[in-house]
Amino acid sequence: MDRRIFMAGCAGLSLSLIAKAALGESGPLTRIIFPFAAGGGGDTLCRLLAQQVSQLLDRTIIVENRTGGDGLIGIKWVKNANPDGATILVTTGPTMYLLPMVETEPSFDLKKDFVPVSLLARFEFGVVVGPAVDATDFKGFVAWLKANPSKATFGVPSNGTIPHFAGSKLEQMLGVPLTRVAYRGSALALNDLIGGHLPFAIITTADAISQHRAGTVKILAVSSARAFAVPA
Numbered sequence: 001m002d003r004r005i006f007m008a009g010c011a012g013l014s015l016s017l018i019a020k021a022a023l024g025e026s027g028p029l030t031r032i033i034f035p036f037a038a039g040g041g042g043d044t045l046c047r048l049l050a051q052q053v054s055q056l057l058d059r060t061i062i063v064e065n066r067t068g069g070d071g072l073i074g075i076k077w078v079k080n081a082n083p084d085g086a087t088i089l090v091t092t093g094p095t096m097y098l099l100p101m102v103e104t105e106p107s108f109d110l111k112k113d114f115v116p117v118s119l120l121a122r123f124e125f126g127v128v129v130g131p132a133v134d135a136t137d138f139k140g141f142v143a144w145l146k147a148n149p150s151k152a153t154f155g156v157p158s159n160g161t162i163p164h165f166a167g168s169k170l171e172q173m174l175g176v177p178l179t180r181v182a183y184r185g186s187a188l189a190l191n192d193l194i195g196g197h198l199p200f201a202i203i204t205t206a207d208a209i210s211q212h213r214a215g216t217v218k219i220l221a222v223s224s225a226r227a228f229a230v231p232a
Contacts, residue, residue, distance in 0.1 A: 029053070031087045032063045035074025035095070036157065037185025041206030045120060046090050067184055070158040071095045072107060079113050090120065094162045102160045125163055127170070127221040128208045129200040130193035138220045141200070145176045148199075153179040155189035155201035163202035166223065170202075193217050 034046045043065065050061040066074035071091060078089040096114070100106035108114070127138070132151070135141040145152050156163035159182045171178040181198065183189040186207035192198035194216045201208075211217045 028059060029057065029085060029088060030059065030061060032061060033074050033078050033087060033089050034063060034065050035067065035071040035089070035091055036065065037067050037187060038065045039187035040157070040185050041123070041204055042090070042092070049090065049120065070099065070160045070182075072099055072103075075099070076107055079108050088117070089114070092162075093119075098160055098162070098165075123204045123206050125166060125202055125223040126205045126208055126219040127200060127202055128190075128193060128212070129218050129220055130196055130198060130216075132193075132196045132199045135220070136218070141220050142174060142176075145174065145178075149176060151199055152176055153181060153199055155181045155183050155192065155198050155203075157186045157189065157203060158182055158184065162223075166202050190217070 032046050032050050034043055036042055043063075046063045050063050054061045066077050068074075069076075075089060075091065075096070078087055081087045096110055100108065100110060127141070129135060129141060133141060133144055135144045154167055156167060158164075159180075164180065164182070167178060167180055181189075183192075186201075186203040189198065189201045189203060190207065190211060193201055194211065205219060205222060208217055208219055212219045
């Protein structure tokens with residue numbers, strides 16, 4: 001195999017396909033690289049994957065969070081790893097095709113440097129507000145933004161990602177200047193949301209759902225074409 005393999009965590013979890021890919025290589029799969037911070041939905045997905053595939057292959061598989069550069073550090077690490085099947089990159093599809101577009105000199109070529117193996121999950125992004133925002137629905141949220149332009153700050157898991165561009169699009173649509181704050185992962189943004197230090201964030205619904213259920217944050221809008229039903 002002359003290219004590294006990655007799986008987009010972005011419908012089902014094809015464990016048999018992943019195991020087959022790993023067993024078909026000259027070296028045993030032993031490591032999963034996740035290029036974002038621990039504690040979020042993607043990190044949890046990686047650890048569930050490692051647990052299940054470890055049982056299928058009867059070997060220990062380690063999950064490593066190699067963060068930085070909006071995901072680029074981990075991606076480049078896998079790109080430079082030996083292509084022996086021992087390492088798999090789990091990341092989001094948007095990260096893989098957006099980063100080469102926003103870099104002046106792209107650090108990797110998606111078609112030449114990586115081989116997609118499996119789609120793990122589909123997820124939606126949500127506009128999530130904390131207690132700093134006095135609104136119970138999206139209409140009220142827009143009214144709050146227009147009434148408090150100096151507080152119109154939102155968090156994203158990192159720069160150069162779908163939440164980053166979604167925030168820019170939201171700013172354009174609403175006609176309200178928004179200040180973006182890039183975090184190292186959704187967990188840190190959620191902490192500031194809950195503490196009232198950040199008005200709102202654009203993160204995955206998977207990352208926000210438990211706090212939404214608990215009432216500490218509110219998911220007011222989602223990126224899907226259909227209405228979002230909060231799972232029980």
